[in-house]
Amino acid sequence: MGGVGRGQRAHVVRPGDTLAKVAKRHGVRIADLREWNRLGKGYQLQVDGMLRLTAPATPLPAWRTRTETVTATEANGDPAKACPVQPSDLRRIWVRYIDYQGVARNGSLIMHRSMAVPTQRAFAKLYHWRFPIMVMQPIAVNMPTLTDKSVLTSGYECRYVAGTTTWSQHSYGLAVDVNPRQNPMIRGSYPNHTYLDPPNSATWLARERYWPGMVHAEGAARAFTANGFAWGGRWTTLLDYMHFSTTDR
Structure with missing residues (x-):
């Protein structure tokens, strides 16, 4: 996964990124980014994190x-x-x-x-x-x-x-x-x-x-x-x- 721009499967968070900026950059909805990456209410993006830009086959499970x-x-x-x-x-x-x-x-x-x-x-x-x-x-x-x-x-x-x-x-x-x-x-x-x-x-x-x-x-x-x-x-x-x-x- 990786790359930049519309049609890519993932986005790596850079300094200054927000969900709104990432959504606009890749032509997706903020709500979809939250759902696809299981981002809770108030979640703050972290530099070096990787956001899915497409729906996963299965939701991410809880950490263990x-x-x-x-x-x-x-x-x-x-x-x-x-x-x-x-x-x-x-x-x-x-x-x-x-x-x-x-x-x-x-x-x-x-x-x-x-x-x-x-x-x-x-x-x-x-x-x-x-x-x-x-x-x-x-x-x-x-x-x-x-x-x-x-x-x-x-x-x-x-x-x-x-x-x-x-x-x-x-x-x-x-x-x-x-x-x-x-x-x-x-x-x-x-x-x-x-x-x-x-x-x-x-x-x-x-x-x-x-x-x-x-x-x-x-x-x-x-x-x-x-x-x-x-x-x-x-x-x-x-x-x-x-x-x-x-x-x-």
Whole structure:
């Protein structure tokens, strides 16, 4: 979903948008926008949110979440890696999210147990703001044709910071990456970046644009910063637009 103008299926909210402006721009009724997106009375549009411009096959369901414990295999895979957090301190967090087709799905990510509630609150905001997420686990259900796992919105992963032997904050379950392709990590100046991750994400370096899944300071980033996370999009030595962590690392 995406695009601008009449005949498009979705509209990504920009600064200054109102329901009246969006309705006029796309030739639809305000009442239909409210119905198609299940916007309650007094709902305020949120930057980076995505509004349907056509009737959905089924109405969006209410937001849901739950947590469960994880096994040592799920947490670390290979015990020889000696990951820095015990599996008993991790939780799988299930959240309902909206994908790029405007379909509600149930996805999960693993975080430190101390971050379960802040993570749930952040994803609840994203859902209520109608912010789209490309894909979350389980891939076999949410995007069975996916082969590039670098696009996953995810949390815990037992790994080092790229190019170092320092544990990533993901290894402690204290960091979340949101829509990596649309919110890349960059080091160096455009167009000769010394590092771009994911490598196929150069299209989304134009941060003045508002496309599905992009995170902006005045938009989706606030769902996490309001819940104790710092945003890598505010760093100076590099920019990591996908990355939210409790330690600002």
